[in-house]
Amino acid sequence: MRLLLIGPPGSGKGTQAVRIAEHYGLEHISSGDLLRRHVADGTSIGRAVEQCINQGDLVPDGIVMDILRKPVEAASKRAGYVLDGFPRTVEQAEAAYLVAKSLGASVRIALHLTVSREELIRRLLARGRQAGRTDDTEEVINHRLQVFNESTSPLLDYYARRETLVSVDGDRPVQEVTCSAIAQLDQLCQQFDAGRHR
């Protein structure tokens, strides 16, 4: 299975990606984690993206595609992956579609986590206090939410038109969100299987 997690910052993508990946035996690949690792290691990629991340802007597509290619190819040879934080734009989704096709892609499902704006801000400010992420400050949070609304939310239409969009209410306890996501994913996979055998 190839699963894409789409949701605004603070919607629980990272938390749910780990849990869903574990349930289905998939690799969890987070573009944000990979980028932050480059920053922490002081690589040339890290130096190139640090300012974008700290300001809450999107990193250029070419860099993101470069760092994801290897882990995505490796996971594709195994059971598949849960991509967390990618794609973030329709352009990235189109590029990702071509890469997946060249790898002989199986079903790709986009899972959308919905959470109210007030709850997102509450969670992100709490994370900023606890984990000290440089982009979890009030000003940058507002900008990241705006970037999500402008650049990432058009993806929801993009995947809905391809009939592979599942929406889950992420404004609930972690375990409830995971159970609901897995129930919907199982149902969608059954529909795909039935369609294939028709």
Ligand code: AMP
């Ligand atoms: P995240 O951990 O997913 O919240 O991502 C943290 C930051 O990393 C984002 O605000 C962007 O600056 C950058 N980033 C992560 N994924 C992407 C992506 N797919 N495209 C562009 N920038 C990204």
